[in-house]
Amino acid sequence: MSGTTAVAQDAGRGPVPAPEPDWLRNLRDLASSRLDATAWPTRADEEWRRTDLGPYGLPSFLAESGLAAQPTPAQRTLESGDPWAGSLRYRDATCTDRGLRADAGLAGVLLLPLEASWGLANTGLEAVFARGMESARDKLSLWHYRSWSHGANLIVPAGAELTDPIVVDLYLGAPGASLPHLAVRLEPGSRAIVVVRVRGEAVGAALNGRVDLDVGEAASLRYVEMHELDAASLVFWNARATVARDGRLEHTSAVLGSLLHRGELDCLLAGPGAEAMLRGLYFATGRQHVDLRTAQRHLFPRASSQALFKGAARDEASTVFQGLIDVAEHASKTDAYLANRNLLLGGTPRADSIPSLSIRNDDLRCSHGSTTGKIAPEERFYLMSRGLPRAEAQAMIVEGYFEEVIAHLPEGIAAELREGVLRRLVAKG
Amino acid sequence: MPSARTADAAPAPAEVSVGVGEYEHGFSYPDTSVFRTRKGLDEEVVTAISGHKGEPEWMRQYRLRAYRAFRSKPMPSWGADLSRLDFEAMTYYAKPVDKQRRSWEDVPDEIRRTFERIGIPEAERRFLAGVGAQYDSEVVYHNLREELSRKGVVFSDPETAIREHPDLVRRYFGTVIPYLDNKFAALNSAVWSGGSFIYVPPGVRVDVPLQAYFRINSASFGQFERTLIIADRDSFVHYIEGCTAPIYSTESLHSAVVEIVALEGARVRYTTIQNWSSDVYNLVTKRAVAHAGATVEWVDGNIGSRRTMKYPSVYLVGRGAHAEILSIAFAGKGQEQDTGGKAVHAASDTSSVITAKSISRDGGIASYRGLLAVKPGLTNVRSRVVCDALLLDERSSTNTFPTMEIESEDVSVEHEARVSRISEDQLFYLMSRGLSEAEASTMIVNGFLDPLVKQLPMEYAVELNRLIELQMEGSVG
Numbered sequence: 001m002s003g004t005t006a007v008a009q010d011a012g013r014g015p016v017p018a019p020e021p022d023w024l025r026n027l028r029d030l031a032s033s034r035l036d037a038t039a040w041p042t043r044a045d046e047e048w049r050r051t052d053l054g055p056y057g058l059p060s061f062l063a064e065s066g067l068a069a070q071p072t073p074a075q076r077t078l079e080s081g082d083p084w085a086g087s088l089r090y091r092d093a094t095c096t097d098r099g100l101r102a103d104a105g106l107a108g109v110l111l112l113p114l115e116a117s118w119g120l121a122n123t124g125l126e127a128v129f130a131r132g133m134e135s136a137r138d139k140l141s142l143w144h145y146r147s148w149s150h151g152a153n154l155i156v157p158a159g160a161e162l163t164d165p166i167v168v169d170l171y172l173g174a175p176g177a178s179l180p181h182l183a184v185r186l187e188p189g190s191r192a193i194v195v196v197r198v199r200g201e202a203v204g205a206a207l208n209g210r211v212d213l214d215v216g217e218a219a220s221l222r223y224v225e226m227h228e229l230d231a232a233s234l235v236f237w238n239a240r241a242t243v244a245r246d247g248r249l250e251h252t253s254a255v256l257g258s259l260l261h262r263g264e265l266d267c268l269l270a271g272p273g274a275e276a277m278l279r280g281l282y283f284a285t286g287r288q289h290v291d292l293r294t295a296q297r298h299l300f301p302r303a304s305s306q307a308l309f310k311g312a313a314r315d316e317a318s319t320v321f322q323g324l325i326d327v328a329e330h331a332s333k334t335d336a337y338l339a340n341r342n343l344l345l346g347g348t349p350r351a352d353s354i355p356s357l358s359i360r361n362d363d364l365r366c367s368h369g370s371t372t373g374k375i376a377p378e379e380r381f382y383l384m385s386r387g388l389p390r391a392e393a394q395a396m397i398v399e400g401y402f403e404e405v406i407a408h409l410p411e412g413i414a415a416e417l418r419e420g421v422l423r424r425l426v427a428k429g
Numbered sequence: 430m431p432s433a434r435t436a437d438a439a440p441a442p443a444e445v446s447v448g449v450g451e452y453e454h455g456f457s458y459p460d461t462s463v464f465r466t467r468k469g470l471d472e473e474v475v476t477a478i479s480g481h482k483g484e485p486e487w488m489r490q491y492r493l494r495a496y497r498a499f500r501s502k503p504m505p506s507w508g509a510d511l512s513r514l515d516f517e518a519m520t521y522y523a524k525p526v527d528k529q530r531r532s533w534e535d536v537p538d539e540i541r542r543t544f545e546r547i548g549i550p551e552a553e554r555r556f557l558a559g560v561g562a563q564y565d566s567e568v569v570y571h572n573l574r575e576e577l578s579r580k581g582v583v584f585s586d587p588e589t590a591i592r593e594h595p596d597l598v599r600r601y602f603g604t605v606i607p608y609l610d611n612k613f614a615a616l617n618s619a620v621w622s623g624g625s626f627i628y629v630p631p632g633v634r635v636d637v638p639l640q641a642y643f644r645i646n647s648a649s650f651g652q653f654e655r656t657l658i659i660a661d662r663d664s665f666v667h668y669i670e671g672c673t674a675p676i677y678s679t680e681s682l683h684s685a686v687v688e689i690v691a692l693e694g695a696r697v698r699y700t701t702i703q704n705w706s707s708d709v710y711n712l713v714t715k716r717a718v719a720h721a722g723a724t725v726e727w728v729d730g731n732i733g734s735r736r737t738m739k740y741p742s743v744y745l746v747g748r749g750a751h752a753e754i755l756s757i758a759f760a761g762k763g764q765e766q767d768t769g770g771k772a773v774h775a776a777s778d779t780s781s782v783i784t785a786k787s788i789s790r791d792g793g794i795a796s797y798r799g800l801l802a803v804k805p806g807l808t809n810v811r812s813r814v815v816c817d818a819l820l821l822d823e824r825s826s827t828n829t830f831p832t833m834e835i836e837s838e839d840v841s842v843e844h845e846a847r848v849s850r851i852s853e854d855q856l857f858y859l860m861s862r863g864l865s866e867a868e869a870s871t872m873i874v875n876g877f878l879d880p881l882v883k884q885l886p887m888e889y890a891v892e893l894n895r896l897i898e899l900q901m902e903g904s905v906g
């Protein structure tokens with residue numbers, strides 16, 4: 001728990017890549033045997049009722065064992081004027097860049113390619129992977145644990161306060177399977193901002209990624225992820241977050257691309273006083289299908305969580321949002337809220353909204369709400385009466401609609417998300 | 430060859446009879462033979478049931494097809510815990526005369542005390558407990574029948590309806606809930622017995638709520654009631670099922686099917702107060718089809734039973750139709766109330782309102798399960814769903830599983846759900862006025878349910894309030 005072995009911030013060489021430890025090889029073997037014994041999920045499985053995996057040709061991706069990781073470059077020192085405090089960039093499974101500012105405030109921060117982390121002690125990765133493997137039941141999760149190839153390992157030491165974001169860029173250039181894994185740990189009392197950008201013009205990649213976020217006692221993590229892959233790619237993105245006593249997690253996700261995006265965010269409020277704010281935006285056009293699930297799980301008293309997911313759908317796209325608030329027996333004085341909003345923008349889109357509550361304690365405040373509808377004609381009329389053409393009026397309203405999710409973000413990221421929304425607005429199909 | 434009869438009745442069913450003198454319930458009933466099918470269910474049992482009712486061939490075939498569907502369908506993989514249901518250990522049909530022979534002394538104390546507390550008239554108590562000596566409803570019923578038949582309203586049991594109005598029955602029976610719909614609808618379609626058949630001619634308003642109660646004989650509390658209500662154009666009828674008094678039943682599974690057809694401009698309100706005894710599994714399929722300009726209102730109160738799964742639904746298939754579903758559920762010790770409602774919009778300019786209130790106490794589990802679906806290509810569809818759950822102690826649970834499936838864009842769909850406990854401030858206020866905590870809690874709970882209770886006919890509302898009081902004291906299991 002206390003401190004990790006700091007990596008020599010030596011600009012000359014990266015860490016010596018160590019072979020995979022036994023526990024990891026055993027885990028991959030176990031995943032492999034379970035994978036072979038498990039069938040692909042179908043619509044008869046409750047969890048996959050609203051997403052038919054049939055048309056996407058997944059078995060052919062599975063047959064490839066994923067792109068092998070290449071040796072990692074050395075870590076460079078970022079200038080103090082760099083907008084990022086740290087950066088880790090990948091093109092497919094190859095790490096193309098690693099950087100970290102040398103300020104005193106970043107002493108002890110570990111930002112490594114995950115696949116090169118085995119030489120270090122106390123990374124906690126064995127426990128992280130073991131926990132993940134326990135709950136890996138379906139074929140996609142087992143595939144990930146068998147074949148993940150690259151990713152990020154970020155550890156922020158106790159008390160460290162990072163005011164500028166750390167960015168992880170995952171760029172998909174080649175078609176085929178890509179299986180990244182991101183592990184972020186904030187030790188007690190630390191603060192960090194993490195931005196993950198998943199982009200690419202690979203035309204037909206299948207991304208099967210996992211994120212493990214561990215927010216320590218009284219630590220605070222602001223995490224943003226943007227997904228904007230090409231219109232033929234598939235994304236399966238599974239995130240688990242644990243927030244310890246008095247910890248705080250602010251998680252924002254934006255889904256703006258790919259043909260299919262299936263995302264899960266499971267947030268465990270694992271101590272009294274823990275707080276989580278989960279925001280999401282999704283904008284599906286053409287024939288995109290977006291299926292998002294979130295869970296706010298309260299196990300301890302006095303924790304609070306809020307989820308706000310706003311989506312828009314157009315043309316023949318379809319979106320599904322399922323959000324669960326689960327309050328266990330001893331989680332008194334829980335304060336939990338979940339809201340899902342869906343905006344339908346013409347064509348024949350479909351939006352499914354399934355907010356659920358599973359409550360086993362009576363001393364709480366808990367509610368959820370969901371609304372689905374179209375742009376209010378009077379709002380559009382108001383803007384058009386000011387001289388804006390219809391399309392522009394509509395665009396302005398949509399931008400304003402998503403602002404509720406974007407406004408809280410650091411300005412640079414906020415601007416990028418706004419541009420992403422604009423690109424969706426004008427996308428043809 | 431196994432025979433579908435009691436072991437000690439040797440001749441074929443049609444030949445066994447009990448003399449009128451031995452029939453002590455005092456009702457008129459076309460066939461007084463003693464008849465009971467053996468335990469378990471197979472095609473022979475189904476055929477025997479149909480034969481005993483003297484049904485036409487088409488109904489017998491319908492039952493057999495439904496039976497085959499029942500066998501082939503799986504149990505639901507969701508909902509209340511049904512693991513202890515044993516289909517082979519049940520008797521699926523017993524003639525009413527035989528069914529409720531029991532003496533007043535055998536009636537459990539709690540039941541007798543409940544009658545007292547709720548204020549059930551003495552004359553009704555014995556009847557409700559299945560002891561059934563005299564019951565005066567026959568007189569009431571006869572007067573009502575004359576008035577109704579003058580207007581052309583049909584109000585009878587489905588067996589009679591098949592004999593007297595076969596065309597009407599054939600046109601609508603099984604069209605709202607096909608036997609393939611789910612396992613329990615299939616079961617009911619195979620072994621149904623009793624229930625109500627109502628037909629209201631065009632333009633006729635039935636001002637008195639029709640109650641199964643009037644027509645009561647023990648078939649009305651049957652396991653597999655089948656109710657079909659057809660409200661012709663611009664008519665109105667209000668039907669009330671069940672009553673607040675606990676129904677003491679030795680049968681463990683009650684699986685009814687209720688179909689409602691509301692033709693253009695008609696309005697149908699169907700009120701249920703269910704208070705089955707605490708060992709009953711109550712698995713019901715209720716659905717209405719609302720044509721253009723029609724309104725269907727479900728008022729559904731679930732207080733009793735061990736497990737209830739029931740989701741009254743309205744399919745809005747005509748322009749301008751409207752649906753309202755009001756649901757109250759009270760889950761006490763050992764109970765699971767898995768209830769809610771479904772509104773499926775298949776026409777433009779339609780609207781629906783679903784209001785569900787539940788209370789969980791002493792380890793009970795109350796779940797709301799609902800569907801709001803809007804089909805493609807519709808305009809001007811509005812819907813609002815509100816679920817409120819009250820948890821009275823830390824042992825109880827509640828779940829909310831609403832689903833919204835929206836395939837048209839010109840809609841306004843809102844859903845909200847809240848879970849809370851009795852507010853400390855409200856309790857303090859009432860207690861500072863001299864009420865005990867129990868009295869204050871009860872008053873708050875009654876207030877919580879008030880918007881729905883207001884929709885009930887007054888005598889039900891009063892009884893329901895008293896019943897809630899009883900539940901709050903925990904003296905009714």
